[in-house]
Amino acid sequence: MSGKLHFYRKQFSGCVSCGKCCDCGWPVPVTSEEVRRISSLDFQEWSALPRSCFKRTLRGWYLRKQADKRCVFLDSDGLCIIHKKFGFSAKPLACRLYPLDVYRWRDGSISASLRYDCPAVTGAGRMEPFGKLAGTIEAFAAELFRYRGRDADAAYSRRIHPDVARLRRIADSYRNILMYEHIAPEIRFSAAVRLLLFHSIRKNSSDILEAEEFEADSFAFFKRSIEHLTVLVEEAEKIRHDQLVRFRYLIWCFLRDDSRATWSAHLPMVFAALRFLIGRGTLKPTLLNREVNAEALFHAVWKCRRKKEAPEVFFRFLQGRLVSMHFCGSPALGLPFEYGMAYLLIAWPIVIFLASVLAAERKDFLIGPDDVRNALILVDHGFLRSRLFCRRSTKAAVWNLMKGEDYAFLMKLCLHQKVVS
Ligand code: SF4
Known part of the structure; x- marks a missing residue:
């Protein structure tokens, strides 16, 4: 991908495992490909998981919530079951991105910003080396474009x-x-x-x-x-x-x-x-x-x-x-x-x-x-x-x-x- 990258470098990010992103009831969108991929994973140890962890709405697929609005995959220890068992890359894109927002614009430029409502950004996070993050942002932008099918x-x-x-x-x-x-x-x-x-x-x-x-x-x-x-x-x-x-x-x-x-x-x-x-x-x-x-x-x-x-x-x-x-x-x-x-x-x-x-x-x-x-x-x-x-x-x-x-x-x-x- 060759678009120019627009991202303010002097920002901090580093997960503090607070679980806020997974337990406050925000709708988490997933693609139908992610629904297929995650549904095929083996979650036998977690017998409390419902038969389908996804729900379809008029606006597309979303992760299901527990009765208290926590994500269906959020375990009692506050950690993500998918992440624990299969690693970071197995999670839906929306979860891997957070607290990063990435966009590809109609002129081919790519932009990224951080969500300051996330304690990882405003609090104890550590500085990510920008060079490393630039590659991640570009990969996310490509994946997002496939997912959204349109530019910002x-x-x-x-x-x-x-x-x-x-x-x-x-x-x-x-x-x-x-x-x-x-x-x-x-x-x-x-x-x-x-x-x-x-x-x-x-x-x-x-x-x-x-x-x-x-x-x-x-x-x-x-x-x-x-x-x-x-x-x-x-x-x-x-x-x-x-x-x-x-x-x-x-x-x-x-x-x-x-x-x-x-x-x-x-x-x-x-x-x-x-x-x-x-x-x-x-x-x-x-x-x-x-x-x-x-x-x-x-x-x-x-x-x-x-x-x-x-x-x-x-x-x-x-x-x-x-x-x-x-x-x-x-x-x-x-x-x-x-x-x-x-x-x-x-x-x-x-x-x-x-x-x-x-x-x-x-x-x-x-x-x-x-x-x-x-x-x-x-x-x-x-x-x-x-x-x-x-x-x-x-x-x-x-x-x-x-x-x-x-x-x-x-x-x-x-x-x-x-x-x-
Ligand atoms: S899938 Fe995992 S990371 Fe994504 S919202 Fe659910 S618990 Fe959080």
Whole structure:
């Protein structure tokens, strides 16, 4: 395979055998060839296994689940039966891949990113030598193409469809801005939001397709805006009530647990969400699982300080997404570039808010790397899986929040946190 490989090298991965990927009810797709191959293996020692470990749905074959939603092949010791008895290579492709996401794009390029909701990526994993991983990624890409039968693709927006290489140039331009370490993250994020809004205006959108010096122009735009944005953020007024409701809604989207959603659980969740939106409920029914309401969220952000190294994992995640472009197109719920980017940009204040809750719970009000890591595990989990992000209402919520001073006010709260060495 000859496609160019896009993968952020400075990432960590190494299974910590936590079993999270196999016991939380996510549907695990398998090919009919895998169904045949695994069904022919000898599992006699495991008499409790059902006659068929696979189920067919309208969308294809999936691994069966146990009554408690754990994978049918997950043993009582938390290990995979297929892996234990027949080795890693015998497992379905979806299991061998995790927490890696691999895509082959329509221009032949290959991209890979890591799922930051996996503790192997955010926690105790070890660095894989990239040279070794590159071969694995290419082999996975070839296998995936056989499995999916189509390449990944993305549009910039509903109206604009540049080729993949052009989209990568635009993603690189955002990367140059967001990784510019000499300026506080909140100002970088504010500049990226401005750039995104600028190109959402029809008369400016031709830059996306044509501007020869897009990277240089956007970086110059960023440098020119720093002073203005710093004043805007520092002087931002309180968030408007309707925007506050939108922000609560987005927090809920990121924290909503889709994996075990059943029809009987759906209605109480809708009521719980509505209560939280109007300021009465808490985030107890979400993946955060804390009795914290919206007011307490803001209070925690206001009171917390931040260790200098705390956001490192978030920026590793961000680089990984920007290099691979796995925030848009078929890799990410089919989102167009501009909406996928908008979700990435709103993820920063949400991660800081959640990390603040975790620090406030300890009563030391000092955000450390573990708080950001644990917040990111939740946020990335939601972003990768919740269909809520495809909804028009969710897209409109994030877009509205970015306009005007409301995003600036969220940035002001985050910027207010003193950074300590
Ligand atoms: S087949 Fe094995 S690795 Fe895959 S989900 Fe089931 S237990 Fe986990």
